[in-house]
Amino acid sequence: MKGSDGYSTNSNPKLIEDEQKRCRAVEDRIRSLPLSKITNSCKRTLLRLVNSELEFLSRLSSNSPNFAGPICVNIGYLESVVHILQQTFITGVSRVCKPIPLTSGNGEKKCFPSKGVHVDIVCTIDSNPVWFVVSDRNPKYISWSGSHKNKGLRMRIEQVVEAAHSSLTLKPSSIILFFANGLDKVLSLKVGDEFGASEFGKEFFIFDSDITEELEGDWVKLHARSFRGASIFQIKIDAFMDTVSSSEPGLKDPLRGTATLELPKYRSNLVPGDAFCSLISRIKLISLDTDSATPEALLGEELVNFDTTALVALVSGISNDDTDKLLATPESELTKRFKSNTEFVIAQVKSEIQTPILTELEAVISGKICMICKTVHLEFKELLSMCGGSNEKWRADHLLKCLLVVPDHPSARMMGLPTTRKIALKNKILFGTGDYFHAPTLTANMGFVRAISQTGMPLSTVEHRPRALTGD
Structure with a gap:
């Protein structure tokens, strides 16, 4: 459910070329994201990740042109992240594709996990801080309990929820789980039963990520990515409503008064309609x-x-x-x-x-x-x-x-x-x-x-x- 989510494909020259085109298409979409929505630092992080994919594909193409084995690429994961960022209700994006450290009550970092918890997007929705955790995996490879190779969905969610509760300045009001390729019905029920998750209430606008190229004067579609089968869940974090103690500066001596219900009467030098x-x-x-x-x-x-x-x-x-x-x-x-x-x-x-x-x-x-x-x-x-x-x-x-x-x-x-x-x-x-x-x-x-x-x-x-x- 993070940047390591990838999929395998045979690395023949045509497939590698198609993956490079997907990378460049995502790069263009990242550059078009407005700074009113996302910081320059976040855009640089995303562009750096796309560039890493392009460099990997370029090395594979030049060093092993005839290699026909499977390769693992992460461009689908980045497509999913950018698809979320393009939604109109997503604002105030301040952090992308980075770990958030777990802290104890005295501000010390916890030992588990040592590098913190990976969160794909930190943003606001309806003025509330929200974390997104994104997965581009094939649903049949997502397990609940995990194995020696994979910690499993349950532990992954537990760690993110723990990080949300322990964080102060980055504390979210809710965690959104975005499964780009859907989630098994049994696992969907488990997410709801054990973590109180519900279906995310907002409708995602569907962008078809088309990649085209011009051949003999005509534009030909090479690939289309749709997120119509995505499964999206929301876990609300109760601790968000914690407030500063009344002993903090600026919280004493509240101002008395009410907001009036009568529309003010204007002086003659300001005519109605100005x-x-x-x-x-x-x-x-x-x-x-x-x-x-x-x-x-x-x-x-x-x-x-x-x-x-x-x-x-x-x-x-x-x-x-x-x-x-x-x-x-x-x-x-x-x-x-x-x-x-x-x-x-x-x-x-x-x-x-x-x-x-x-x-x-x-x-x-x-x-x-x-x-x-x-x-x-x-x-x-x-x-x-x-x-x-x-x-x-x-x-x-x-x-x-x-x-x-x-x-x-x-x-x-x-x-x-x-x-x-x-x-x-x-x-x-x-x-x-x-x-x-x-x-x-x-x-x-x-x-x-x-x-x-x-x-x-x-x-x-x-x-x-x-x-x-x-x-x-």
Whole structure:
């Protein structure tokens, strides 16, 4: 159920050539995966694995051109991994085809297994962290109890579940078992009975992996890979809901209040139908005492967590029709107002003229409950008092009435990361609170997002273009 899953084929020149074409097709699909879904580091890992297959096939072809014995190739396994990564519901891919070490309660690595447990994909689904374990084996060669050659499916699953329970920063909400070629009915029942696995609820889009080449002006199909016979199971990890102790920094003194159910009344200088009014009218309002706001209380609701950059972008004069006014302002006055940030602000103005940001953000938040934590609420109000103009403060007042303000409550896995210059405590609290509520965080702080991805921890975020307060 990992990279060693391969199959044998006779190594005549034609078969080797076909396998090389499959490798190149997978390579193209990996390169086409968007960076909004998967990190560059993960793409490099996958490309390195494909390159190893190509090098093996190339050596076999050149060193033993007439050899007719069986060979073992792993390209089917890589096809399966990439097929999963192409699914639209897969986001935040932070780790692929690597072992995850087992740790004890005091943080020490366990002795068994010595190299950790191999997990094929660490990602998020519906803002929840998930592990995928992938098998491309022929079902008739998958045994439950194993042998001296194979540890068996039962032990394999036990080790992954143990790793999930022992992990902190990488802890998943569930483990997905993906059997690309299906699984025997008897073993399927055992997976359900012994591990509480159920069929995975989401539908996989079926991509037929066609490999074609041009012969005399016509494209000819050489191979097609379908995953219609795949068996997919989900094992939920109960320990995911563990939270940080209330003695941790940032968890005391919860903010009291409720989110209003009455749509704010707008001043006459903002007519109904303008971009800002349209946007906040799309936010789903909820009446909930914030002290009782928990993931359980909001179960079934779609949430979006805002950081301070998102709030600024929503109320900024740049986002709200001040672009012409700013461009008409003399450069000396702009420099006096924005100092060393002048070029940064002008770049934002040009970006706004080309693509208005509120239209993009409305699509992200429409019909969702929008939340902020106490830290963001206080930071935003302080920033407004120092840099915001009267119109920006007015918009902020109406925006905040539409948001659910919750106590700082970062997830245990986020607080388990070491605090560093790039992973500051404040950001761990605000992003971690979104993680605790299973809400993606809307942010322009991609430096922090990149720092988290480098730890291997999957985190659900939505990027927006930065905007600054103009003092308007």
